[in-house]
Amino acid sequence: MNLSLRTKGKDLCEQRGQQIINLLIKMIDHNNExxxxxxxxxxxxxxxxxxxxxxxxGMDLKETLTHLMDQSEENFEVQ
Numbered sequence: 001m002n003l004s005l006r007t008k009g010k011d012l013c014e015q016r017g018q019q020i021i022n023l024l025i026k027m028i029d030h031n032n033e034x035x036x037x038x039x040x041x042x043x044x045x046x047x048x049x050x051x052x053x054x055x056x057x058g059m060d061l062k063e064t065l066t067h068l069m070d071q072s073e074e075n076f077e078v079q
Contacts, residue, residue: 001038004045013046017055020046025064 003009013020024046028039046052056062 001042001045004042010046010049014049014051017052018059021052021056021059021061025059025061028064029068 004013024039024043027035028043030036030039047056
């Protein structure tokens with residue numbers, strides 16, 4: 001997460017944008033709440049870059065996040 005907060009870190013992550021977004025997508029529904037918190041923070045930070053938003057759109061990140069949000073709401077209602 002610390003890398004994604006600094007300009008130089010964002011620059012380095014941007015060079016591997018698709019790999020970074022792919023990894024974050026895989027980890028976004030991790031069992032550990034702390035991991036999910038960090039993943040959300042990294043996404044928020046990285047998506048401040050136009051190039052990362054473009055990559056995320058190409059990887060259907062919005063649909064993935066919407067699906068996870070819907071699942072989360074369903075689980076919340078059941079409990």
